[in-house]
Amino acid sequence: MERVAITERAIALVKQLQEKHGELIFHQSGGCCDGSSPMIFEKEDMYLDDSDVLLGELAGINYYMNRDQFEYWKHTHLTIDITAGRGSSFSLEIPLGFRFIIHSRMLSEEENAALNPA
Amino acid sequence: MSYHKPKFKEKYGNFINGKFVDPVDGEYFENTSPVDNTLIAKYPRSQKADVENAVDAANAAKEAWGNTSAAERAALLNKVADIIEANLEEFALVETCDNGKPIRETINADVPLSVDHWRYFAAVIRAEEGSATELDANTLSMNIKEPLGVIAQIIPWNFPLLMLSWKLPPALAAGNCVVLKPAEQTPSSATLLMEMIADVFPPGVVNVIHGFGPEAGKPLASSPKVDKVAFTGETTTGQLIMQYASKNLNPVTMELGGKSPNVFFNSVMDEDDAFLDKAIEGAVLFAFNQGEVCTCPSRLLVQEDIYDKFMERVIARTKAIVQNNPYDVACQVGAQASNDQYEKILSYISIGKEDGAKVLAGGEASKLEGDFANGFYIQPTILEGHNKMRVFQEEIFGPVVCVTKFKDEAEAIEIANDTLYGLGAGVWTRDAHQLYQIPRAIKAGRVWVNCYHAYPAHAPFGGYKKSGFGRENHLMMMNYYRQTKNMLISYDKNKLGFF
Numbered sequence: 001m002e003r004v005a006i007t008e009r010a011i012a013l014v015k016q017l018q019e020k021h022g023e024l025i026f027h028q029s030g031g032c033c034d035g036s037s038p039m040i041f042e043k044e045d046m047y048l049d050d051s052d053v054l055l056g057e058l059a060g061i062n063y064y065m066n067r068d069q070f071e072y073w074k075h076t077h078l079t080i081d082i083t084a085g086r087g088s089s090f091s092l093e094i095p096l097g098f099r100f101i102i103h104s105r106m107l108s109e110e111e112n113a114a115l116n117p118a
Numbered sequence: 119m120s121y122h123k124p125k126f127k128e129k130y131g132n133f134i135n136g137k138f139v140d141p142v143d144g145e146y147f148e149n150t151s152p153v154d155n156t157l158i159a160k161y162p163r164s165q166k167a168d169v170e171n172a173v174d175a176a177n178a179a180k181e182a183w184g185n186t187s188a189a190e191r192a193a194l195l196n197k198v199a200d201i202i203e204a205n206l207e208e209f210a211l212v213e214t215c216d217n218g219k220p221i222r223e224t225i226n227a228d229v230p231l232s233v234d235h236w237r238y239f240a241a242v243i244r245a246e247e248g249s250a251t252e253l254d255a256n257t258l259s260m261n262i263k264e265p266l267g268v269i270a271q272i273i274p275w276n277f278p279l280l281m282l283s284w285k286l287p288p289a290l291a292a293g294n295c296v297v298l299k300p301a302e303q304t305p306s307s308a309t310l311l312m313e314m315i316a317d318v319f320p321p322g323v324v325n326v327i328h329g330f331g332p333e334a335g336k337p338l339a340s341s342p343k344v345d346k347v348a349f350t351g352e353t354t355t356g357q358l359i360m361q362y363a364s365k366n367l368n369p370v371t372m373e374l375g376g377k378s379p380n381v382f383f384n385s386v387m388d389e390d391d392a393f394l395d396k397a398i399e400g401a402v403l404f405a406f407n408q409g410e411v412c413t414c415p416s417r418l419l420v421q422e423d424i425y426d427k428f429m430e431r432v433i434a435r436t437k438a439i440v441q442n443n444p445y446d447v448a449c450q451v452g453a454q455a456s457n458d459q460y461e462k463i464l465s466y467i468s469i470g471k472e473d474g475a476k477v478l479a480g481g482e483a484s485k486l487e488g489d490f491a492n493g494f495y496i497q498p499t500i501l502e503g504h505n506k507m508r509v510f511q512e513e514i515f516g517p518v519v520c521v522t523k524f525k526d527e528a529e530a531i532e533i534a535n536d537t538l539y540g541l542g543a544g545v546w547t548r549d550a551h552q553l554y555q556i557p558r559a560i561k562a563g564r565v566w567v568n569c570y571h572a573y574p575a576h577a578p579f580g581g582y583k584k585s586g587f588g589r590e591n592h593l594m595m596m597n598y599y600r601q602t603k604n605m606l607i608s609y610d611k612n613k614l615g616f617f
Contacts, residue, residue, distance in 0.1 A: 027354050028354075029352045029353055029354035029355070030352065030353045030354075030375075030512065030513065030538065030584070031351070031352035031353040031356070031374040031375035031376075031412075031513055031539070031584065031585070032274070032276075032350075032351065032352055032374065032375025032376070032412040032513050032515060033274045033275065033276065033301075033350070033351045033352055033375065033412070033515065034351065034352050034355075034458075035351075035352030035353060035354075035374075035375055035512075035513050035515070036352075036462065036466075036512045036513055036514070036515070037352075037458075037462065039354050039355075041358075045358065046354075046357070046358060046361070047357075047361055066353070068538055068584075069538065072506070072508060072511040072512070072538075073508065076469070076508060083457060083458050083461045084457055084458070085456050085457040085458025085459075085461070086302055086303055086330075086456060086458065087331070087456075087458060088274065088275060088301035088302050088303060088331055088335075088351070089331050089351065089352065089354065089355045090331040090332045090335055090336050090355055090358055091331065091332065092332050094302070094330045094331055094332060095147075095163070095330045095332065095333055099458040101458060101461055101462060101465065102465070103465055104465070104469040104472075104508070105469070105472060106469075106472055106473055
């Protein structure tokens with residue numbers, strides 16, 4: 001049972017970026033402008049520690065979210081997809097004319113019991 | 119009455135060292151208008167080499183510029199204000215085309231407010247002084263304000279000219295040189311401004327670089343040759359910029375958005391008068407600028423005993439919003455700034471519905487006709503639910519408000535503060551005690567009391583909690599762009615006697 005998933009076309013974009021940049025991570029952003037979007041960076045670019053929760057592994061790369069943000073998101077299942085567009089963050093896919101985007105749904109009771117034990 | 123899409127050149131350059139220059143490796147990107155998804159122009163897809171050229175130009179100019187008199191700097195800032203004012207309509211049209219916001223707003227808000235920010239900082243530096251204190255009969259402590267040197271500024275796409283005018287004037291007024299990177303979605307008004315003010319400042323004092331975040335923004339934010347980074351955007355990029363700044367031991371200021379509560383106490387409905395009418399408008403201001411405002415009042419908190427009657431009027435006012443061609447002076451809500459924002463907002467409306475929120479108004483994309491059918495329009499939307507829902511906790515950055523009830527003051531404060539962010543808040547009441555006590559209890563940098571969405575140059579603006587730190591606007595902003603030189607002077611002829 002997983003919290004996160006990724007679409008085929010998003011995997012293709014991740015692979016394209018891996019070829020150019022090597023090892024990568026996803027980090028979920030919050031806040032204004034281009035916030036509330038998953039961002040992709042070179043693995044060493046972002047300092048991660050106990051304040052980041054590992055949501056899962058997608059297409060061979062880890063997907064993190066800040067712990068206090070996770071508290072509000074933990075009952076949802078996230079699917080990373082792509083859309084045409086142009087964000088203004090440091091996320092590596094931006095020059096390619098795409099943005100990673102998340103589609104969310106609420107976890108089922110069964111998923112919630114397994115992923116968020118009381 | 120309706121305006122039309124303005125004319126642009128085929129392509130533009132970076133503005134470095136007082137001149138427009140082509141990007142070093144000759145690459146450009148296409149910038150489109152969200153109004154109708156048509157091409158505006160090509161802008162430089164800058165890389166590290168372009169950024170370095172701009173940073174070098176700023177460094178070469180900083181000593182001479184830092185030594186100009188306040189009177190000289192003020193005169194030049196005023197000149198920029200006069201130029202923007204004299205071309206108000208042209209700036210307004212370019213801004214509407216590039217961002218998608220209604221022409222009514224760019225003509226009456228974005229551009230005139232921008233003019234005022236340049237004038238405010240031109241005025242401030244003529245009136246302020248350093249300080250001197252006689253610490254004892256023979257010792258004088260003198261505080262002189264000195265510029266930091268070269269400032270990197272990375273600005274967002276929601277108010278392109280206004281955010282430029284929040285950041286550039288205080289940095290320049292303080293005697294710094296600047297390398298500014300506009301958001302890649304909205305490079306046009308910054309470029310128009312540089313065309314018009316190309317000769318105002320000495321070469322290298324103001325530089326504008328276009329391009330993408332990972333290619334141009336990152337080298338700018340991490341350059342060891344800049345002395346400070348000022349950023350407006352979201353939390354992850356904010357964290358990265360702070361990391362880069364830590365390598366250079368550089369100061370940063372961060373403005374990172376919010377999920378601002380707008381709180382209405384029952385006394386607003388004591389009378390059916392002009393104030394109630396103002397309060398209803400205050401609740402509907404969530405739709406201002408298509409909700410693309412970091413202080414968007416996106417959580418509406420209404421006291422339970424007036425909830426039904428109050429919301430009836432808020433819903434009616436929301437449904438009366440005119441959404442059409444942004445160039446039409448009657449348009450009140452225009453296009454979202456880009457396709458990915460449009461998709462994100464629709465995705466949030468859908469998770470809100472799935473999470474159990476009830477749609478009280480809107481809830482869907484808005485389909486315009488003719489030339490505008492390909493633009494990115496979303497109906498002003500009201501979702502009713504509770505504060506633990508994701509739509510109540512995450513910044514949607516669209517014309518979407520989430521409404522919930524509260525019982526009493528304590529519950530209003532609890533819900534208002536139950537958020538990661540603390541940028542803006544609104545409090546509406548006729549009760550004199552609440553007018554002071556509730557704003558003091560809300561953890562946010564700006565609390566509007568019986569008003570909302572006013573941004574005068576003379577009031578400090580900035581966040582608590584994860585909304586960032588540092589302030590913009592107001593005289594105090596100057597100190598985010600300066601050092602304090604303390605000269606400790608002894609007028610005592612006698613030695614200490616230690617050695």
